[in-house]
Amino acid sequence: MRAWSVVEPGPVEEGALRLVEKPVPVPGDDELLVRVRASGVCRTDLHVVEGDLPVHRPGVTPGHEVVGEVAGCGAAAHGFDVGERVGVAWLRRTDGTCAYCARGAENLCPASRYTGWDADGGYAPYTTVPAAYAYRLPGGLDDVTYAPLLCAGIIGYRALRRSALPPGGRLGLYGFGGSAHLCAQVALAEGATVHVLTRGAAARKLALGLGAASARDAYEMPPEPLDSAILFAPVGDLVPFALRALDRGGTLAIAGIHLSDVPALRYDSELFYEKQLRSVTSNTREDGREFLALAAEHAVQATTHAYPLSRADQALADLKAGRFDGAAVLVNDLS
Numbered sequence: 001m002r003a004w005s006v007v008e009p010g011p012v013e014e015g016a017l018r019l020v021e022k023p024v025p026v027p028g029d030d031e032l033l034v035r036v037r038a039s040g041v042c043r044t045d046l047h048v049v050e051g052d053l054p055v056h057r058p059g060v061t062p063g064h065e066v067v068g069e070v071a072g073c074g075a076a077a078h079g080f081d082v083g084e085r086v087g088v089a090w091l092r093r094t095d096g097t098c099a100y101c102a103r104g105a106e107n108l109c110p111a112s113r114y115t116g117w118d119a120d121g122g123y124a125p126y127t128t129v130p131a132a133y134a135y136r137l138p139g140g141l142d143d144v145t146y147a148p149l150l151c152a153g154i155i156g157y158r159a160l161r162r163s164a165l166p167p168g169g170r171l172g173l174y175g176f177g178g179s180a181h182l183c184a185q186v187a188l189a190e191g192a193t194v195h196v197l198t199r200g201a202a203a204r205k206l207a208l209g210l211g212a213a214s215a216r217d218a219y220e221m222p223p224e225p226l227d228s229a230i231l232f233a234p235v236g237d238l239v240p241f242a243l244r245a246l247d248r249g250g251t252l253a254i255a256g257i258h259l260s261d262v263p264a265l266r267y268d269s270e271l272f273y274e275k276q277l278r279s280v281t282s283n284t285r286e287d288g289r290e291f292l293a294l295a296a297e298h299a300v301q302a303t304t305h306a307y308p309l310s311r312a313d314q315a316l317a318d319l320k321a322g323r324f325d326g327a328a329v330l331v332n333d334l335s
Contacts (some may be wrong), residue, residue: 002334004312005059009051012316017049025120027128032080033072034088034129039122040065040147041315041328043177043234044257045158048117049316052258056118063092063122064115065150067143079130087135088127089150090114102293107282123312126335135288140296148178148302148327149295156183157291159255159280160206163228172226174218174242175233176203178327179255183230183299184210189298195222202325206303221245225267230255235261243270251276302326308333
């Protein structure tokens with residue numbers, strides 16, 4: 001099959017991601033073989049391609065927002081039938097035995113493995129997933145609409161919970177790409193007031209269209225103090241701005257897997273009055289199940305821009321340049 005491969009991490013516009021020939025993967029005993037129908041384009045894919053994240057698998061095929069159908073099953077893979085639609089997400093495997101897994105924090109498992117980083121992902125006609133980590137996808141949404149929910153949606157949901165937003169609270173979202181615009185819909189459905197702070201005019205327009213109370217440049221102050229904020233943009237310079245925007249006792253959650261350096265913080269203006277600064281690390285499978293149920297209940301949908309899978313490099317370049325709002329999704333046209 002023709003699949004995308006990170007031949008040597010570097011700028012995506014300089015050919016770090018290339019189409020190569022790879023064999024169709026063989027599922028392990030507990031794995032499903034999945035024929036890819038659509039694969040979302042996540043900023044984490046860009047970090048893998050450009051080397052912001054260290055190489056875990058040389059020549060890896062990115063992609064971890066995969067909608068596909070079961071094309072085969074390993075001998076010990078249970079719970080799914082050939083032809084059934086499934087979702088493949090970022091968290092691929094944990095050991096299930098460590099102290100973190102035992103207390104329900106499998107996202108912190110030191111032995112955790114990830115689709116499109118530790119194993120080949122969805123920028124290809126076929127991928128694999130352990131059956132225990134696949135998501136069952138009910139009807140009602142098409143493949144392109146579903147794809148961003150499987151990482152952007154799930155991570156945005158975990159970030160929302162980590163932000164400790166009180167009922168009816170005031171939430172600030174810094175950056176408004178694929179994850180933030182899904183998180184905003186959940187927060188609004190739950191009664192929050194949402195303020196968006198982002199650099200892109202198109203993203204600000206989308207935010208207002210979804211019901212945000214305000215949309216301003218990322219380095220401006222929101223029109224009122226915030227109870228909680230989430231930093232989706234991988235820009236460490238924004239951390240002091242977001243902390244200053246918090247009301248007393250507020251919480252800032254940093255949602256990205258990669259962040260540029262954070263400048264020195266002033267204790268009196270940015271951390272005093274019991275403000276909290278939290279990170280977000282991956283997600284648990286329970287996060288995924290909870291979010292997908294909420295997405296169905298509240299009709300949460302991504303604003304999507306479809307690209308053929310054969311143009312994955314262009315989709316990532318456009319993501320890097322901020323050329324679209326919402327999320328890009330690759331539709332399989334390879335074999």
